[in-house]
């Protein structure tokens with residue numbers, strides 16, 4: 001990249017949930033811009049397939065299997081990544097899951113599954129890599145939140161709780177770690193077409209609702225997330241920490257109400 005302000009070249013980056021969807025697009029976007037990228041995700045087949053697909057496209061990306069619900073796996077993934085790179089400059093917490101149910105039907109297992117992955121897993125990963133970044137007195141962490149951080153959607157309460165919690169975590173870590181040269185920010189995607197949401201957005205009623213209510217009138221793509229992640233990992237955002245950037249086609253800008261206008 002010619003503009004050094006936005007350069008992420010030579011950065012060593014660890015991306016959780018990098019095997020599919022948004023994490024995969026960010027991994028590719030970073031690797032194409034000269035970053036050294038490692039991804040991790042829960043399913044070994046998924047990691048292997050993604051690493052191989054990148055390799056066949058000429059991109060060398062390292063892959064680790066890691067279930068972020070399991071603290072011991074977080075420890076060993078972080079250790080492997082640190083051993084592999086020597087220093088990790090950026091951590092991007094993308095791994096996330098959801099189950100859609102009415103609040104009164106959410107089981108304890110649903111709650112734990114979602115919170116342990118989306119929030120506890122991200123916190124333990126921040127803590128583990130954060131200790132390493134503190135030693136090096138520098139680092140950038142990007143947490144992937146959601147439109148649910150701004151306003152909870154009906155039927156996904158544990159997910160919304162996890163993303164509200166993630167925003168609190170982002171701000172709290174920013175407060176504590178700025179003195180160590182570590183910046184912590186969040187990227188909050190809007191409605192993005194991925195494996196996580198494919199079924200939802202195959203419903204014509206949902207498609208119509210999005211066209212009518214999202215100011216930009218379309219679903220986002222995983223590639224739409226890359227620019228903001230690059231910005232948050234680069235010097236271009238050097239005086240920014242504890243912030244959430246919504247990348248949502250304008251969905252969080254306001255309400256679209258049916259007021260009759262000429």
Ligand code: NAP
Pocket residue numbers: 016017018019020021022023040041042043044046047066067068069094095096097117118144145146147188189190191192193194195196197
């Ligand atoms: P996705 O396509 O379903 O991909 C999910 C990723 O998370 C996969 O790489 C998956 O790995 C990984 N993962 C799941 N459970 C894990 C675990 N226990 N440990 C480690 N990795 C795990 O989802 P996506 O739509 O790209 O979503 C990615 C993030 O963006 C999530 O945090 C989600 O909440 C957030 N987000 C998405 C949208 C949207 O509209 N899509 C909107 C707002 C926010 P495997 O391949 O190994 O299963």
